[in-house]
Amino acid sequence: xxxxxxxxxxxxxxxxxxxxxxxxxxxxxxxxxxxxxxxxxxxxxxxxxxxxxxxxxxxxxxxxxxxxxxxxxxxxxxxxxxxxxxxxxxxxxxxxxxxxxxxxxxxxxxxxxxxxxxxxxxxxxxxxxxxxx
Numbered sequence: 344x345x346x347x348x349x350x351x352x353x354x355x356x357x358x359x360x361x362x363x364x365x366x367x368x369x370x371x372x373x374x375x376x377x378x379x380x381x382x383x384x385x386x387x388x389x390x391x392x393x394x395x396x397x398x399x400x401x402x403x404x405x406x407x408x409x410x411x412x413x414x415x416x417x418x419x420x421x422x423x424x425x426x427x428x429x430x431x432x433x434x435x436x437x438x439x440x441x442x443x444x445x446x447x448x449x450x451x452x453x454x455x456x457x458x459x460x461x462x463x464x465x466x467x468x469x470x471x472x473x474x475x476x
Contacts, residue, residue, distance in 0.1 A: 351421030391421030
């Protein structure tokens with residue numbers, strides 16, 4: 344009988360490029376990847392004991408818009424406690440206080456529009472003008 348050294352799965356990400364968009368967590372059918380919001384903070388967590396590798400399909404990795412997830416077999420027994428892969432701050436609506444997105448996701452969208460170097464007041468004015476026009 345052949346013994347496999349593989350006991351579980353590990354997930355690694357590029358923390359600097361992760362925007363905490365939640366796509367990987369939404370696409371994870373086992374809940375191994377999850378987004379946790381506490382106050383003004385948001386974190387992407389991985390619970391190894393919940394990851395079954397999805398038969399090699401890895402919907403979390405294929406859905407990631409940043410293409411920053413690396414998934415591989417590990418010989419270590421998976422942990423039942425969630426580990427933090429990435430963390431950041433959340434942005435709330437300045438009018439009603441509702442959650443908008445992570446600061447990283449907002450910054451990425453602003454960079455894509457070419458307005459990341461603008462101060463918050465000028466960004467807000469530009470966005471309002473674009474909405475009205």
